[in-house]
Structure formats: C-alpha cells, structure tokens
Amino acid sequence: MTNQHPVLKAENINKRYGNQEILKGVSFELNRGDIKCLIGPSGSGKSTLLHCINFLVQFDEGRIWFNGSEVNYARKHDLYAYRQKIGMIFQDFNLFDHLTALRNVQVGLVRVRKMPKKEARNRALVELERVGLKDHVMKYPAELSGGQKQRVSIARALAMDPEVMLLDEPTSALDPELIGEVHSVIQDLARGGMTMMLVTHEIGFAGSLAKEFLFMDEGVILEQGPPERILSNAECDRTREFCAKINQLHRGSG
C-alpha cells in the first residue's frame, strides 16, 4: 500500500508575507529512499519550503500528503504525529540548552511518545552512539562544538523514528573543519536508505548524495534533474548562471 504512494507529496504550496510572495505554487514528490537537494540563491524560498513541509511555517495555499493521506494540520493530534515522522534539522541546531545531550534526545521519547524513562534513555544512548557521541552524552549544549551539537540534533530527530528527514543547511553554521563529521553522519543515513530533502550550498557533497537537484529561484522550482545535468547542462538561463558561479567557487576552493 505505502509503496504505491510517494512518502511525501506537496502540491501547489503558496506562502506570502504581506505583499511578498515567498513561495509561488511549489510542488514536489519524495519517494521512499529518495534524496533530493534544494539549491538556489538566498531568499529564493528553500528554507521556507522546508519549514512549510512540517507546518512550522503556516502556508496560505497548498496541500501535503504523507504516505498517501492528506495531512490535516488543523487536527492537532494528526499534526503532532506527522511531525514525529518528519525529522527536521536546523541550520543553528536549536538544541534545548538546559538539557544534556542525552536528555535532548530523550525528552521527545518521554514527553511525546510517553516511553518509560529508562527505555527512552537506552534508545537515546543508541542514537547518540550512532552519530558518534557516546563519550559526550552527559555534556550540555554549551559544552559541545558546533559539529557535535548538530549531531545531537540529528540523534534527537532519529529517536522519533522519522520516515523523512528535512535538513536545512545543516553545516552552514559550522567551522570548516567540523563540516566533515556532520557530512559523514548524513552519508550514513543515506546508506541506510533514509528519505531526505536537503537544503545546502555544499554542492559537491550534495552531488555525491542526491539523486536529484531542485533549483529554486524567487519562490518557484525552476528546474529539476540529476545533479550532473543541473550543474553543467541546465536548461534555464537562471539555473546556468547560478551553477556557473557555484562551480567556479567549488573549483576555486579545490
């Protein structure tokens, strides 16, 4: 049954802030195991789109289906259940500052899934070990490096057993030397078959991971296709222009 439907389908998402149209009728589908990467200039609506997918930003028009059934966000219970299945990774981590790494991961299990504390603790430990943080579980966010914080936030999302992960520029707030550790965790997820939608400017990394690039500009998906084609042989002028700059930058930095 679930195999016949895309895991996630968004149709005609519109979002306005005042007079400004941020998203102008964006549609896409994610099938199980798909990894798609949203690229495009700043302010093109990539991040807003990710936030709309799990209703962290309320959009004005549009519909979203999860495993074939439409998400009715007005029913709080459905919304909360849906959000658990959509893991979200933020640019600036958004860890809970008053909780240790362990309790950051545990809190959702205990408070949302009502798991007994001990069981939740064990599950949290498993997830933290999976992202390579076994030795840091008792540290508070302020005692962790940026890369470690981002890995805790990935563990926190994974603990809820998500079927899709949304990653909003997961490494853009990190020191260059910490990017690798987060990339390798994301690669592990990809190898494990996780369905993902990724916003990033790390084109090289994204190209090695994603099956498809979606190029966004001014609130619309202008073009989509395999990374190689989008990067080197795009149809739209706007896409080519953007990708030429990206390619240049990429070569320049080696």
Add this chain to the structure above:
Amino acid sequence: MSSSQGLTAILEGLPYILPGIGVTMTVVGGALSMGLLLGLFLSVLHVYGNRPTRRLVGIYVWFFRGIPLLVLLFLFYFGILASLQIELSPFLVSIIVLGLISSAYQSQIIRGAILSLPEGQLKAARAIGMSDRKAIAFIVLPQALRLAIPGWTNEYTIIMKDSAVTYALGVAEIMARCNHVASRTYQHLWVYLLAGFLFLALTYVGTEVFRIVEEKVRIKGYARQEGQW
C-alpha cells in the same frame, strides 16, 4: 537621651519585636509565592495568548502596577471586603494584595525571560511533535525561570520593604511592633534604627539565598556574566 537608655529600650523590646520577623517573612513568602504562581500563568498568557488575552493581561498589570500599595490595601480591606461583608484578617488581606501586585511585576519579569530565549528551541520542540503546551512546560519555562532569578531577587527586596506598609492594617510585623515600642519608650532613634537593621539583614539573607540558588541551577557551560572582564 543617652544611648544606654536606647539600648535598654531595644533589649527590653526585643522579645516583642523579634516575632515580627516571622510575620514579615510569612507575608513576604506568601506574597512572593502567590505572585509567582499567578505571574507565571499571566506571563505565558501575555507571550502566547491571542490579542484579547494579551490585552487583558496588560490591563491587569497596568492596574496593579499603577496604584500605590497603601491605596490597594485600604481599598481591599475597608472597601471591597467590607462592602461584600467578607471577613478576612488583615494578615491574609496583606498577603493577597501584595501577592496580586507582585504577580503583575513577576509576570513581566518572566515574560522578559521567555522573550530572551532563542526562538529556535520552540520550533525544534514542535518539530519533534511536542504540543505548544508541552514545549512551554518542558523546554521554555525551565530556562526562562532560571533567567528570571536576578529579577526575582530584586522583586524580593521590593516586597520585603513594601511589607512594612501592612502595619497600616495592623499586621503585627516588624514595623508595627517597633512602632509600639518606640511610642511606649520614646526611644524612636534607636528603635527605628533596629527596624532598619532588621530589614537590611533580611534583605541580605534573602539575596544571598537567591544567589546560591542561581549558582545551583546554572546550566553547565554557560559562563557567568560578572567577573569575566
């Protein structure tokens, strides 16, 4: 007027004056606790409530911050309660009125603390499927209450000093008792010095307690702001 007479007055008055400390502390403790419970509730409504709710909280805060304590005490005790024929002791009325005033101030202390938290944490809590109610209870407030401690320390000292006004209703706190002793012995200088000293001591002890609590609940890894330079 010699100082030995003053000291004698104080020494003889002490057994009568000292129990006033307990009364003062009970009034202050009661008002602060009541103010915390109400203020917590009001602050959440003020930050997360809809427009009419926020407006109502605003009016409440304006009312209790804008009328002098003495006026409110008389209004409640001789005005409202008397006309409703409700009999409450001056002691209780003092706690309630001070508590209501404090709740207005505390709601703003906590509101400021909530607003100073990074917004992203609420988003992250929602993203793992938490309801707003749970996110506020388990993520926002535990941090906001920590940030509110310096403001509370201030609020404690203010309520402590304000509590002296309740003597006007006849509450047998420090000021009322010192007043009795002074008018009986005519040693006003010495007795009021004693009253001042007692309040200073209570303020000192209280702020120290708050300081220790602040240190105890401090989140690890966050540097204390003072003494960093």
